[in-house]
Amino acid sequence: MLSKFEIDEKTGCWNWKKSVSRNGYGVAFRNGKNVGAHRLAAYTFLDLDSDPSRYVLHRCDNRLCVNPKHLFLGTQTDNMQDSINKGRNAESRKTHCPKGHPYSAENTYLLPSNQKRRRCKTCRALWDKEKAERLSRITGKRIFKRGNPLLYKSKIDL
Ligand SMILES: [Zn+2]
Numbered sequence: 126m127l128s129k130f131e132i133d134e135k136t137g138c139w140n141w142k143k144s145v146s147r148n149g150y151g152v153a154f155r156n157g158k159n160v161g162a163h164r165l166a167a168y169t170f171l172d173l174d175s176d177p178s179r180y181v182l183h184r185c186d187n188r189l190c191v192n193p194k195h196l197f198l199g200t201q202t203d204n205m206q207d208s209i210n211k212g213r214n215a216e217s218r219k220t221h222c223p224k225g226h227p228y229s230a231e232n233t234y235l236l237p238s239n240q241k242r243r244r245c246k247t248c249r250a251l252w253d254k255e256k257a258e259r260l261s262r263i264t265g266k267r268i269f270k271r272g273n274p275l276l277y278k279s280k281i282d283l
């Protein structure tokens with residue numbers, strides 16, 4: 126196993142050098158089957174054998190890393206929570222709106238056209254406020270120009 130990775134001195138990550146899976150994990154071979162290289166590392170260095178259903182998670186968020194010090198064993202829930210924390214899972218986008226407001230029951234409404242699409246009430250309120258302010262700025266300007274013949278005159282003169 127030792128020849129199959131390269132140590133990154135800066136991060137301390139042991140980067141897998143062999144095959145890489147489509148989702149970016151190192152691929153290793155164990156007992157006649159392809160396994161994640163990080164799982165192989167966990168079999169070798171951590172106590173994964175006692176419970177092969179456990180997930181092997183990265184502290185360093187580097188999927189190629191097989192440094193056992195950067196790995197820890199977790200459940201599927203941990204795995205999802207970990208992904209959410211790292212913000213790369215689609216689920217994470219669903220817990221907060223793009224501006225980071227929580228999609229809580231009080232802060233969420235459904236699009237009338239599509240009951241599956243959730244929208245953030247805080248953002249909606251902000252948009253509405255912004256729109257109202259923009260409108261009043263525009264109309265305010267128009268009213269001001271219309272009410273001030275000098276402005277019209279200078280515009281024509283130019
Ligand atoms: Zn690492």
Ligand SMILES: [Zn+2]
Pocket residue numbers: 222223224225226245246247248249
């Ligand atoms: Zn929002």
